[in-house]
Amino acid sequence: MGKNVLVVDDDEIVIRSCEAVLGGEGFTVTGVTSSKEAMSLINDHAYDLVITDLIMPTIDGFELIKWINENHQQTRVMAMTGYSSKAVLRDAIALDIIDFLPKPFFPHTLTAAVNKAISTPLKAPAAVSDKEEAETYDKAKFQAILKRYRKVPGALIVVLQETQELIGYLPASVQKVIAKSLKIPVSEVHAVVSFYSYFTMKPMGKYNVRVCLGTACYVKRADEILEKLQETMGVNEGEITQDGMFSLETVRCIGACGLAPVVLVGQDTFGSVNPATANEILKEYQ
Ligand code: FES
Known part of the structure; x- marks a missing residue:
């Protein structure tokens, strides 16, 4: 992948966690603890994604995002915070961010959100x-x-x-x-x-296949289901099969944890999916 990600958070532990998780996935991660340092780096380097905390001293994440929107419109921004009140969410949405990640987060949640953010088209x-x-x-x-x-x-x-x-x-x-x-x-x-991850700006296959990587599904081997489907379909997450029949996405919890692990095909829900035979779901649509 080799994409450049800048993480801005006044908590160094969060930066180290992002470096460990995303670095392990092939991303080049730079971490800074203030918006001021971030602005300086963004002026000098091109980042595929900036992940910023919202609540920070001196220049908070909201100000940083506004500055990026004004000065570096081609930079994708994802926000994260441990204070996800309705007001914070509303203000963050108004800033045209790509995604919003509540803290704390699981490694796979971070990876999925970053992959999705980076594949989001830049243009307004x-x-x-x-x-x-x-x-x-x-x-x-x-x-x-x-x-x-x-x-x-x-x-x-x-x-x-x-x-x-x-x-x-x-x-x-x-x-x-x-x-x-x-x-x-x-x-x-x-x-x-x-x-909202439900909405997409990218064309989908005739049937959009979504694998839930929320916690309840993940602990029941949803990652293996994703691998199996990728192998069978011959595509990676975010791609469409050559014949246009299927597209493959990951989602976070869809609120059906009792059925975990869950796969959605269009509007159809498949629960208790066996990773070894997950590909058989596709046969119903071919
Ligand atoms: S975690 Fe998959 S449905 Fe809740």
């Missing part, structure tokens, strides 16, 4: 041409969704859900249309799409 919605959306979905149905919720306050999430169900993903051009219809800033739509 306006950067994608309108041509991209042509012929990819039923525009009449999309317009019907927009019409249904145009005057419903707070309908953004449900519009995004229904649109993703229709199109399979949320390309930038579609986000732009949704923002216009709901009369809200494109940046707000983009922030919500980026924040």
